[in-house]
Amino acid sequence: MHRRRPFRLLLALLLAASGPLAAFSAPAAAAPPAPEVTSWAVDGMQVFVNYTYSPTAGADLLRFEGVIEVDGRPTREQEWPADTRWLTWADGQAADGARFTMSLRAVDTSGPGAWAVIEGALGGRLADAPTGLKAESRAQDDVIALSWTPPPGEPDARYEVVVRLAVRGPDDARRFVVDEPRADVPHALGYTPGSFEVRALTESGYGYPSPELEFIHEDQWAAPVWMQLKSRAGGFFVAWRSFKKSHKTVGRPDSWLVEVDGQPVGFQFSGGIKDTVKGFVRGLTHGTEHVVTVRGVTADFGPGLPISATGRTFAAAEQMAAPRVKPGRRGGDRTVLVSWGDPEWGEASPCCFRVTAVGRGAGGKKTTIRRFVGADLRRTDFGVGTTGPWRFTVEAKTGTGFSPVSGFSPKVRAR
Numbered sequence: 001m002h003r004r005r006p007f008r009l010l011l012a013l014l015l016a017a018s019g020p021l022a023a024f025s026a027p028a029a030a031a032p033p034a035p036e037v038t039s040w041a042v043d044g045m046q047v048f049v050n051y052t053y054s055p056t057a058g059a060d061l062l063r064f065e066g067v068i069e070v071d072g073r074p075t076r077e078q079e080w081p082a083d084t085r086w087l088t089w090a091d092g093q094a095a096d097g098a099r100f101t102m103s104l105r106a107v108d109t110s111g112p113g114a115w116a117v118i119e120g121a122l123g124g125r126l127a128d129a130p131t132g133l134k135a136e137s138r139a140q141d142d143v144i145a146l147s148w149t150p151p152p153g154e155p156d157a158r159y160e161v162v163v164r165l166a167v168r169g170p171d172d173a174r175r176f177v178v179d180e181p182r183a184d185v186p187h188a189l190g191y192t193p194g195s196f197e198v199r200a201l202t203e204s205g206y207g208y209p210s211p212e213l214e215f216i217h218e219d220q221w222a223a224p225v226w227m228q229l230k231s232r233a234g235g236f237f238v239a240w241r242s243f244k245k246s247h248k249t250v251g252r253p254d255s256w257l258v259e260v261d262g263q264p265v266g267f268q269f270s271g272g273i274k275d276t277v278k279g280f281v282r283g284l285t286h287g288t289e290h291v292v293t294v295r296g297v298t299a300d301f302g303p304g305l306p307i308s309a310t311g312r313t314f315a316a317a318e319q320m321a322a323p324r325v326k327p328g329r330r331g332g333d334r335t336v337l338v339s340w341g342d343p344e345w346g347e348a349s350p351c352c353f354r355v356t357a358v359g360r361g362a363g364g365k366k367t368t369i370r371r372f373v374g375a376d377l378r379r380t381d382f383g384v385g386t387t388g389p390w391r392f393t394v395e396a397k398t399g400t401g402f403s404p405v406s407g408f409s410p411k412v413r414a415r
Contacts, residue, residue, distance in 0.1 A: 032056050032106040032113025035064065041205035042124050046090040047102065048205075049118065053085070059108040069101045070094050070122070096123030099203075120203045127151045127200035127207030130159070130181065135196065135215035139301075142188040144217050148198050150181045151207060157200040159183075165194040165217075177201060190222035190305045191253075191298065221253045221296030221304025229292055229309040233316035233348060233400035235282040238267070240294050240307060242275040253296030257303050260290050287315030287347070317396035317403035318344040323355070325392055327415040328381055334414040339379035340394045340406075348398035350375040357382060358408075359390030372397075387413045 035051040042048075055061050061082040068076050070091055080087050091100070100122055103115040132149035150157060161183050163174040174185070195214045200207040224240040242252065252275070258267040260281060269279040284290060289312045296304040320343050328335030338355055352372045361367030362385065373380050384390055389411040396403040 030056055031111060032059065032061075032108050034114035034116040035104050035106060037104070037116050037118060039206040040118050040120070041126055041207075042120055042122060042203075043126070045092055045094060045122050046088060047100070047120070047122075048086070048088045049102070049104070050086045051104065051116065053106055055106075056108060056110065059110045061106060061108045063107050065105055065107055065112065067103045071098050071100075091122060094122050098122045120205060124202070124204030126204055127154045127157060127202050129208040129210045130198050130200060131210065133196070133198065133210055133213040135194075135213060135217075137218045138184075139217075139219040141184075142186060144185040144187050144194070144215075145182070146185060146196055146198075147182040148210065151200050154200050154202055154207075157202050157207075159198050160201055160206065161196060161198050163194065163196045165189075165192050187217060190217075190220040191296070191301070192217040192219075192222055218300065220301045221298055223305035224294055224296075224307045227294060227307045227309050229311040231311050231314050231400075232280070232282075233314045233346065233398070234284050234286050235280060235313060236284075236290075236292060236311055237278070237280055238292060238294070239276065239278040242277075242296070253298050253304060255297045257295045257297050259293040259295075260284065262291075262293070284313050286313055288313055314348045314398075314400050315346040316348070316400060317346045317350075317398050319404035320394050320396060320406040322407040323392050323394045323409045325390075325409045325412040327413060328383075330415065333383060334385050334387060335381045335383045336388075336390055336392070336412055336414045337379065338382045338392050338394075338409070341378070343396040343403065345396060345398055346400075346403075348400040351397040351399060353377070354395045354397055354402065355380060355382060356393045356395075356405075357384055357390050358392075359384065359386070359388040361386055384414050387415070389413050 033054060033056065035053045037049060037051045040047065040049045063082055064080040064084055066078045067074065068089060071094070075091065078089065098121065100120060102118045105115045106113045128151035130148040130151055134147045136145040138145055146161065158177055158179055159181060160175065160177050163185055165187065193216050195212050197210050197212045199209040224242055226241040228239040230237040238258065256267070256277060258265055258281060265281055267279050267281060269277070271278055281292060289310065291308055291310050293306045293308040295306050298304065320340060323338050323340040326337050328337050352375050355371050355373060357369040359367060369384060371382065391411055392409040393406045395405055
């Protein structure tokens, strides 16, 4: 009997613990969002609906449910599979012009979601495509003014407008609905190619779309969408791109303006592909920080909108002392032993040394000879071919250029 007591005690403890544990429950999942109706249309007594849906994280979509009312009377309830993204229904008994309301919602493992509601009239026809599309730049208001001619017989139509702008990329479209055959699109990004299309929205749904109209928003040239700045000794390598790679080539401004700390500077172009430009800014102080700005310039609107980047020029290798010289080895082939001290390399990676000899070559003509030696060397047996006399200079070369030329060594004769 005493042996059973520990088991009973353990069982009692477990039962007591199960009460509080059972009180905890998972938080209620968020209700499914409403489907997003992208278009719908009436063809006689048949209705077609297209929609998209973004499932709730952590829930499994089960189905879509619809409730349809005609002339205020519920006429049916329907269900569609979870993978459905377009549907159709018809009412063969309603009269022409009968008004209907269709409500559509998603149902997932958390329960039913919010309704998307469509209201229209049966027996109609799709509106014709709008015509006479126009796009006008109102640069002073930072607006692109769009307008079009309504389709005939649709005085009460609303309009869905789809605008695509080059600086945003071809897949980033603005889509909105307006009540009048015109729309002002806010846009302050400068010169921009773009396009738009429009279709009427009536009691018969979305009408036929207009042809797409391409336009160019005339204003200051848009700021480049990408810029790269790489430090050099006393300057920078600069590259930029006018528009997103995903869009078609849209041309170039009349010229480019490059500024350093707000002041225009010379720019040495080194090439580019399509909308990408590359080149160099030179002549700046070594080891200093600068703001580099790039703008497109057009004849009509002047300098465009800027893109800027901040960088620091490398400190270049410092000028070296004049090298030391003495005649080369006895019995050699007209050489001079040239040596020098350790350089101050600056901030760029060391490359090598350039040693230059100036003297009298064959026939007594003035001759200059240049040779490169490794960065780890501090002396070289320099062959010159004649006795000379010769004088020597040395320069330190890094990944960003040469140090200033050293002073001349004393004159020396080779041997």
